[in-house]
Amino acid sequence: MSKSRCPICDAAMPGNWQDYPDYPFCSRRCRVIDLGRWLGEDYRVPDPTPPNDRSSPADGD
Numbered sequence: 001m002s003k004s005r006c007p008i009c010d011a012a013m014p015g016n017w018q019d020y021p022d023y024p025f026c027s028r029r030c031r032v033i034d035l036g037r038w039l040g041e042d043y044r045v046p047d048p049t050p051p052n053d054r055s056s057p058a059d060g061d
């Protein structure tokens with residue numbers, strides 16, 4: 001049985017993974033932290049600025 005470590009806080013997790021309801025995290029808190037990281041990294045949305053904003057008043061007809 002190989003030992004596991006929490007990918008968040010690097011805490012040693014001896015025993016079976018069945019002992020950890022939040023595996024591969026050592027605790028619910030680390031699970032939430034990991035989830036927050038994912039959401040944070042995925043929160044990058046492109047700038048919704050329109051590419052052609054044709055509102056230039058210099059365009060005299």
Ligand SMILES: [Zn+2]
Nearest residue numbers: 006009026030
């Ligand atoms: Zn942890």
